[in-house]
Amino acid sequence: MIRVVQGDITNLHVGAIVNAANTALLGGGGVDGAIHRAAGPDLLTACKKIGGCPTGEARITPGFELAAKWVIHTVGPVWQGGAQGEADLLESCYTQSLDTALDHGIRSIAFPGISTGVYGYPKQEAARIALTVMRRYDDRFDEIIVCCFTSDDKAVYLALLDTE
Numbered sequence: 001m002i003r004v005v006q007g008d009i010t011n012l013h014v015g016a017i018v019n020a021a022n023t024a025l026l027g028g029g030g031v032d033g034a035i036h037r038a039a040g041p042d043l044l045t046a047c048k049k050i051g052g053c054p055t056g057e058a059r060i061t062p063g064f065e066l067a068a069k070w071v072i073h074t075v076g077p078v079w080q081g082g083a084q085g086e087a088d089l090l091e092s093c094y095t096q097s098l099d100t101a102l103d104h105g106i107r108s109i110a111f112p113g114i115s116t117g118v119y120g121y122p123k124q125e126a127a128r129i130a131l132t133v134m135r136r137y138d139d140r141f142d143e144i145i146v147c148c149f150t151s152d153d154k155a156v157y158l159a160l161l162d163t164e
């Protein structure tokens, strides 16, 4: 089941939350900063051991002090106008995150809007990619949650779910 909620992803009691990270995996602003603050300093130590992550790929760590058992860190593309492979890279973020979750027996997972903050990906197009991939995996999870930070973001997803 795909469910759209509004709120802070760090509060969700799920198997895994997905982090919109950067290639260094050393924390940052936005949802990345919120996740690191809520998980505590052990998360940074675990990320340092991984040693980075290329754009479009995903890596997993424990959730430490989070309600979620795991954090899957994925690195979305920076939007550069759309001709630099951004769509394929964003799709890869979702598929790699969901494949990583399946490899770890995770049955419930929550995503923020990867790349749609500082990285500037147009929200509507990003949401369409996210939902397309989520639908492919839907029957292998108890729940795939889209966690929107704002009501406007939630409306974008609900409209797409309604019309497609």
Ligand code: AR6
Binding pocket: 007, 008, 009, 010, 020, 021, 022, 027, 028, 029, 030, 031, 032, 033, 034, 076, 112, 113, 114, 115, 116, 117, 118, 119, 120, 147, 148, 149, 150, 153
């Ligand atoms: N819960 C859910 N969603 C959130 C939260 C939260 N607590 N906080 C922000 N969002 P961004 P990006 C939404 O900028 O565009 C970081 O510095 C936000 O409204 O966090 O992939 C990293 O270290 C937006 O819709 O990620 C990278 O350097 C979405 O999360 C860079 O930003 C993603 O916004 C990654 O940029």
